[in-house]
Amino acid sequence: MTAETKLNGIAERCVYAFDEAKGLDAALLGGKGAGLVQMMAAGLPVPPGLVITTDACRRNADGSLSEKLWGEIAQAVRQLEQRTKRGFGTGPKPLLVSVRSGAPVSMPGMMDTVLNLGLNEETAVALARATSGGFRFAADTFTRFARMFADIVLGTSDELLHDAEFLAELEAVQDEAGLRRAVRSASQKVGEAAGEPFPTDPWDQLRRAVVAVFDSWNSRRAVRYREHHNIPHDLGTAVVVQQMVFGNLGSPSGTGVAFTRDPRNGEPKLYGEYLENGQGEDLVAGTHTPESLDAVGERYPAIISRFKSLANELEVVYRDVLDIEFTVEEGVLYFLQVRPGKRTAGAAVKIAVDLFDEGVIDSATALQRITPDQLRQVLRPRFVLEAVEKVRADGRVLLVGTGASPGQASGRIVCDPDRAEARAAAGEAVILVRTTTSPQDLHGMLAAQGIVTARGGSTSHAAVVARALDKPCIVGCELLDVDTVNQVIRVGGREFAEGEYVSIDGSTGEVFEALIPMGLSNPDALGQVGRLLELADSPGGGTVFNRVSTADMARAAISAGAQGIGTRNEELLAASDGFETLVDAVSTYTHGEAAASTTALEALEDVLTETLVKIMEVVFPKPFAARIADLSSGRAGEAVANLTDIAPSPGIWLPLGAPDLVLAQIRALVRAKESTGYPDNVILMVGGINSAAEAAALRVLCAQAGGHSLKLGVATRSPHCLLALPEIAKHVDMVWIDYRALTAACYHYPDDLVLSRGVMKSYIEDGYLPMNPANQVEEVIEKLLPPLPKLGHPCQFGVTFAGWTVSEEVVRFFTQRGFRNFGVESSELATTRLLLGRLASFDHSTIRSEKF
Numbered sequence: 001m002t003a004e005t006k007l008n009g010i011a012e013r014c015v016y017a018f019d020e021a022k023g024l025d026a027a028l029l030g031g032k033g034a035g036l037v038q039m040m041a042a043g044l045p046v047p048p049g050l051v052i053t054t055d056a057c058r059r060n061a062d063g064s065l066s067e068k069l070w071g072e073i074a075q076a077v078r079q080l081e082q083r084t085k086r087g088f089g090t091g092p093k094p095l096l097v098s099v100r101s102g103a104p105v106s107m108p109g110m111m112d113t114v115l116n117l118g119l120n121e122e123t124a125v126a127l128a129r130a131t132s133g134g135f136r137f138a139a140d141t142f143t144r145f146a147r148m149f150a151d152i153v154l155g156t157s158d159e160l161l162h163d164a165e166f167l168a169e170l171e172a173v174q175d176e177a178g179l180r181r182a183v184r185s186a187s188q189k190v191g192e193a194a195g196e197p198f199p200t201d202p203w204d205q206l207r208r209a210v211v212a213v214f215d216s217w218n219s220r221r222a223v224r225y226r227e228h229h230n231i232p233h234d235l236g237t238a239v240v241v242q243q244m245v246f247g248n249l250g251s252p253s254g255t256g257v258a259f260t261r262d263p264r265n266g267e268p269k270l271y272g273e274y275l276e277n278g279q280g281e282d283l284v285a286g287t288h289t290p291e292s293l294d295a296v297g298e299r300y301p302a303i304i305s306r307f308k309s310l311a312n313e314l315e316v317v318y319r320d321v322l323d324i325e326f327t328v329e330e331g332v333l334y335f336l337q338v339r340p341g342k343r344t345a346g347a348a349v350k351i352a353v354d355l356f357d358e359g360v361i362d363s364a365t366a367l368q369r370i371t372p373d374q375l376r377q378v379l380r381p382r383f384v385l386e387a388v389e390k391v392r393a394d395g396r397v398l399l400v401g402t403g404a405s406p407g408q409a410s411g412r413i414v415c416d417p418d419r420a421e422a423r424a425a426a427g428e429a430v431i432l433v434r435t436t437t438s439p440q441d442l443h444g445m446l447a448a449q450g451i452v453t454a455r456g457g458s459t460s461h462a463a464v465v466a467r468a469l470d471k472p473c474i475v476g477c478e479l480l481d482v483d484t485v486n487q488v489i490r491v492g493g494r495e496f497a498e499g500e501y502v503s504i505d506g507s508t509g510e511v512f513e514a515l516i517p518m519g520l521s522n523p524d525a526l527g528q529v530g531r532l533l534e535l536a537d538s539p540g541g542g543t544v545f546n547r548v549s550t551a552d553m554a555r556a557a558i559s560a561g562a563q564g565i566g567t568r569n570e571e572l573l574a575a576s577d578g579f580e581t582l583v584d585a586v587s588t589y590t591h592g593e594a595a596a597s598t599t600a601l602e603a604l605e606d607v608l609t610e611t612l613v614k615i616m617e618v619v620f621p622k623p624f625a626a627r628i629a630d631l632s633s634g635r636a637g638e639a640v641a642n643l644t645d646i647a648p649s650p651g652i653w654l655p656l657g658a659p660d661l662v663l664a665q666i667r668a669l670v671r672a673k674e675s676t677g678y679p680d681n682v683i684l685m686v687g688g689i690n691s692a693a694e695a696a697a698l699r700v701l702c703a704q705a706g707g708h709s710l711k712l713g714v715a716t717r718s719p720h721c722l723l724a725l726p727e728i729a730k731h732v733d734m735v736w737i738d739y740r741a742l743t744a745a746c747y748h749y750p751d752d753l754v755l756s757r758g759v760m761k762s763y764i765e766d767g768y769l770p771m772n773p774a775n776q777v778e779e780v781i782e783k784l785l786p787p788l789p790k791l792g793h794p795c796q797f798g799v800t801f802a803g804w805t806v807s808e809e810v811v812r813f814f815t816q817r818g819f820r821n822f823g824v825e826s827s828e829l830a831t832t833r834l835l836l837g838r839l840a841s842f843d844h845s846t847i848r849s850e851k852f
Helices: 003-012 026-041 054-059 067-084 121-130 134-152 164-171 176-194 202-216 220-229 280-285 293-299 301-318 345-357 363-368 372-378 385-393 417-425 439-447 461-469 523-536 551-559 569-575 579-591 594-619 635-642 659-676 692-704 719-728 739-747 751-755 757-765 773-784 808-815 826-842
Strands: 015-017 049-052 097-102 113-117 238-243 254-259 271-276 322-329 332-340 397-400 402-405 408-414 430-434 450-453 473-475 480-483 488-491 494-497 501-505 510-512 543-547 564-568 624-627 682-687 711-716 734-738 796-800 821-824
Touching: 015 067, 026 049, 026 054, 026 097, 026 238, 026 332, 049 067, 054 238, 067 202, 067 238, 097 202, 113 134, 113 202, 113 280, 121 134, 121 176, 134 164, 134 176, 134 202, 164 176, 202 238, 220 439, 254 280, 254 293, 254 301, 271 280, 271 293, 293 301, 301 322, 301 332, 345 363, 345 372, 345 523, 363 523, 363 826, 372 523, 372 826, 402 461, 408 417, 417 430, 417 439, 430 439, 430 480, 439 461, 450 461, 450 501, 461 473, 523 826, 543 796, 543 826, 551 564, 551 594, 551 826, 564 569, 564 594, 569 579, 569 594, 579 594, 579 659, 594 624, 594 659, 659 682, 659 692, 682 734, 692 711, 692 719, 711 719, 719 734, 719 739, 719 773, 734 739, 734 821, 739 773, 739 796, 808 826, 821 826
Parallel strands: 408 430, 430 450, 450 473, 543 564, 543 821, 564 624, 624 682, 682 711, 711 734, 734 796, 796 821
Antiparallel strands: 015 049, 049 238, 097 113, 097 238, 254 271, 254 322, 322 332, 397 510, 402 473, 408 501, 480 488, 488 494, 501 510
16 A cells, blocks of 8 residues: 555545554544553553544434445444444443543633443333442433433433432442332433433444534533634544443542642642542542542542643653543543643743743743633733721621632622623623533633632532633632522521622632722732743744833833833823823924024923933843933823913924924933943934935934934834835834734724723724724735835844734734834733743744844
C-alpha cells in the first residue's frame, strides 16, 4: 500500500479502536478520545473502547447515521466484544458501554453522555449473576441507564424515576424476580413519558445514543458556550464508546475527579474528590457529597498512592495541569479521562509561572497559557477588607459553603436561569442561586456575576463551569433551600425574595447579607503577574506608554509597568492649577498686544517648565513624550473659550497657527530636559498634522527654541494624514496614529461618541450602521497607508488607544506593520505587555522588524 493510499484510507475511516488511533490528533479524535488513546499507549489502566471521529459528526449533521458509518461502528463494537470477552446484548457476561461526547476543545458539561448502555431485562439479570453486586446492583445500574437515556435520547424530564413509589420498589429488590419487576416498571414509566416503548435492543440503544451525542454539539447550551469562548462552530464533536467499569459495585469501589494542581489558586498539590460506591454522574451532578482525596487515602492508601504517582507522570507528559476522571472497581484503578484542567485566572497565572520556573515549559508557552481576559480578571477590584470585616462583625454572614471558584461579586438573588439572563440583559447584576446546576443552566450562569448552589462539591457541574467562566462560585451550602416556584430562598427559617442583594466570596465560601463595596485587586496575585510580565517584556517586542497628568500618576503608571510616559500640556496645566496661564497666553496672543503677549507666554513657559520637571524627575530615564496643547481637541478648546471673554483667534486651532505659542511650549520642554539631565529620549509631540510642510516647519521651530536634542513626533488624526505619512515621516522621528480620533474622523463623529459603547451598540443593532466604526479602522489604514519607503533616518511608529480595551487582533495588526510603540490606558498596561510578549514569542517571524 502506498503512503498516499494509506493516508486516503485513514481519511475515509471514521471509527478507531483506542489502540489503532495512536498518532491521530485531537482535531479528529476530540480531546477525550485523544487523551484516552495517549494514556493507553503510555500503559495506563484504561478500559478499552473506540472513537467515532469529528469527521463523522460533520458528515452526519442531519440527525442520522449513514449506513457506512453504522457499519464501521458495529464492526468496532464486535472487536470490543472480542477484546473484553463479553457480549453486547448477549451472553452470560454482558458488555455495557458509556457513550460520551469529546470535542476538540474542552467544553466541560456542555454536551451529552449516556452510561451503562446495553441493558435490558435479560442483560440486567446476566449482569447481576456475573458481578459481586448482585440483583440490587443490577437494578440500580439499569435505573441509572434508563434515567440518562430518557433524558438525553428520548427528551423526557431528568426527574423521571425519582418518585417515591419507584424508589421504594427499587429499594426492595433482593432477587431475580424483584430485578425483573424493577426493570419492567422503569421501562414502562419511561415509555409512557416518552410516548414510545423503551428500546430493549442494545444496538438500537447505541445507534440512537450516538445520534443524540452528535446532536448535542448544536444544543443551546453548547452553542452559547462556544460563542462565549469564541470556539468555532464547525469543529464537531467526537463520540467515545468505552467499556463500562463500575464505581458503584461495592467497597472498595468509587469514582473520582482530580486535578494535578489546585485549579482554584494554582497551588502545586493534588486536588480532587472521591465518591465511594458511586458513578461519575453522581459526582459531577452535585447530588452527592464527596470526600477529599486525602481522606480517602487514609482508608485506601495503596489506591490513592498509585493514582497520585500516575497523575504526576501524566502531568510531565502533558506539561500542564490536568483534570483526570477515574473509577475504582473492586480495588482496581481505571483512568477514564484526561484533559488540561480548567482553572481560574489567578491559578492560570501561578501555574504558568511555576511550570516555567520548574523548567517544564519555556517562556513562550507560559505566555500563550494566559489570555488578556484572564490577566484583567486577576487585576480586577476586590471587596474592601474593612467593609467585609464589618459585615462579619454585624453577623450578616448568611451562608457558608465550599468556595469552588474564587472571586468576589455582588448582585440580586435570582433562582432561575431564564430570569437571570433577562435581568442581566436589563442591566442588573445578578447572583444565580440554585439547588444544583446542570448544562441547561448555562445561559443563566453566563449572565450571572456569581453562582451559589445548595448541593455539590468542588468538582460538581457548577464548580467546573464557574471556573471555566472565571466566575465566583460557592457550592454545598447545606442550610440553603431554593424555592424556584415561589422565587425565594430560605435559610434557617428566614426567607429572601428574588431581587434582594447578596455578596459572595468564592474563596472563603461566604454569602453575605449585604452589598459590599469593591476596592483594589488581590495583592497576593500581583507578584505572580509581575513575574509573568517580566517574561513578556522581550527585547524588540515594543514599548508601552501611559498618559499622565501628575507626578503621582506617573509613579502609579511606572509601578503598573509603563515603559514610557506621555503627557498633554493642557492636561498638565489643568491638573496643576496652571490652566489660567494657558488661557492668558491664548487671550493676549489673540488680542495682539505684543508686550502683554510676551509676558503671558513667558508665564506659560515658566509654569509649564516647573510642571514638566516634577513629572520628568519621576519618569527619568524612561522615554518621555510631551504633546503641545491641542486646543482643537474639543474639551480643551471649550475650556479656553469658557474662561475668557475674548474670542480666540481661529489660528490657535491649527498646529502652526500660533507659532509663538508653540515656541513657548517647546522652550519649556527644553528647559525641563536640561534641568533634569534627561537623556535624549524626550519626544516633542504635535497633533493634527496633515502635511510634510507642517512637519518640516516644526523641525525648524524646534531648532529656533533650542530643541536640537528633542525627538520630534506627530499624531495622526485624519485619513488625509495617512496618505501623507511617507512624506511626513522624512521630517520626524516618531509617528503616532490616534486610534480613537481616526475612528471618529472616518465617520465625522465626536471622539467621545465612539467610546459610548452602549449608544453605538444600540445604533448598530437598530440597523442604522452595518458595523461598529471601530472595526473598520484597520481597513482604512490598510487602504490609505501605502508601503512606506525606507528613510535616511529611522522613524518609529506607534498607536494610541485612549479609552479602548486593547485586543490581540488589533495589536497583531499593528505589530505586523512595524508599529513598536503603544499608548494605552493605565488599566490596559499589563494586558498590552502580555499581548506584545505573546505575539513576539508565538511567531516572531511574522512581525516585521524593519523601520518604515
